[in-house]
Amino acid sequence: MKYDVVIAGAGPSGIFTALELVKNNSQKKILLVEKGKSIEKRSCPKDKTKECVHCKPYCNITTGFSGAGAFSDGKLSLSSHVGGDLPDLIGYDVVEELIKYTDEIYLKFGADTKVEGVGNSEDVKGIRRKAIEAGLKLVDCPIRHLGTEKAQEIYLKIEQYLISNGVEIRFNTLAKDFIVEDNSIKGLVIANSTNHDTEKEVYAEKVIVCAGRKGAEWLKELCVKHHINHSAGTVDIGVRVEVRNEVMEEVNNILYESKLIGYPLPFKNKVRTFCQNPGGFVSQENYDNDLAVVNGHSYKNLKSSNTNLAILCSHNFSKPFNEPIKYGIKVAELTNMLGNGHIIVQRYGDILEGKRTWQKELNQSNVIPTLSDAVAGDLTSAIPYRTMVNLLNFIEQMNKVVPGFASVETLLYGPEIKFYSNKINIDDKFETNIKGLYCLGDSSGWTRGLMMASLMGVRMAKNILNEKK
Structure with missing residues (x-):
């Protein structure tokens, strides 16, 4: 159960971290842990019942591969001035370049070429x-509108690409706790997300948390438990x-x-x-x-x-x-x-x-x-x-x-x-005060929305790739 990289949460930041590593043939052994279902198995009973039935153990609208993004309207905000405070951490010029780069990835997977809000x-x-x-x-802010149904198609293609290229994705799997020793991350405690039993430990040199807004309270509790530096958001x-x-x-x-x-x-x-x-x-x-x-x-x-x-x-x-x-x-x-x-x-x-x-x-x-x-x-x-x-x-x-x-x-x-999550104190490589533990996307408190979370994942992967050089 030893990996090079373990990613907790298959939202945009987690997905794009894995995607960028795979695209660059990193040869890293990657585990992506997701509390919900694969995207093709996510559906909302309300389409038939016409009334929310309060699904258990989680809502399929907010949980599963690509997170809430699969059931959102799917808007990519193409501006460094929209989507949180990440530019303050790594610079506006860097973010602008990453927006262009990440946008091209979405286009390759089938995003609409039309950009709204330009001209006029x-x-x-x-x-x-x-x-x-x-x-x-x-x-x-220029907007590339994916559309709810098209966003699901795009993320399905990305999911299939990751699996076909050797990324291990464990669905219906809950990240329960961090394994921390001597102020360094050693791995994750995971469990079945339906009944929270069959706990297991997985180990990795790097653990990347991508829990989204939905994981804000969970992450806050772990920050307190493991003395991870953070501030109220x-x-x-x-x-x-x-x-x-x-x-x-x-x-x-x-x-x-x-x-x-x-x-x-x-x-x-x-x-x-x-x-x-x-x-x-x-x-x-x-x-x-x-x-x-x-x-x-x-x-x-x-x-x-x-x-x-x-x-x-x-x-x-x-x-x-x-x-x-x-x-x-x-x-x-x-x-x-x-x-x-x-x-x-x-x-x-x-x-x-x-x-x-x-x-x-x-x-x-x-x-x-x-x-x-x-x-x-x-x-x-x-x-x-x-x-x-x-x-x-x-x-x-x-x-x-x-x-x-x-x-x-x-x-x-x-x-x-x-x-929005409590803001996690991270450096420009997204590392916390716990060595080897990184926080990305909306769960970090630094981003809001699909594009900023996605490009933060891209940047994380590039940081890992550059370590070899």
């Missing part, structure tokens, strides 16, 4: 002028907004995704838009602790009459409380309780009137919810006052950029929470 410079200027007037910052709490395509038509056609940032009064906390899906669908994903959170995705071919996007408010804590992940969990638990385990949907106009939304009011609206089993209710009874005020004031600012955005019928789904 005069039209973009018009949107930016409106944003400035509204007190918002527009962040330019950020948790983003907000809602998924859904409007008719007609409202977002101009922005959709010019930018595809409008990345807007603001600091609304009176609190001046950072609020931003995220993951815009023209013609998309609002979706639900479940965490292992039975939390139901809202997300959104869009297909290449199947389109709805609506556009959805997240509006998220960033929360950072210091003293006396500095556990943002636990804070986000509590907010999600309260919202889930009020929705009886379902996602809550509420009309913007009802919030302003100080009332909950009823199903009959949704039935009369122009905006028909694309998340069919969302429950009409009252988000303001669960989302903290400071957060809710930030979100509502940001929506008013958005209305100046996109007239009609703050209409009575605009739908708000909750909770949308991004559990």
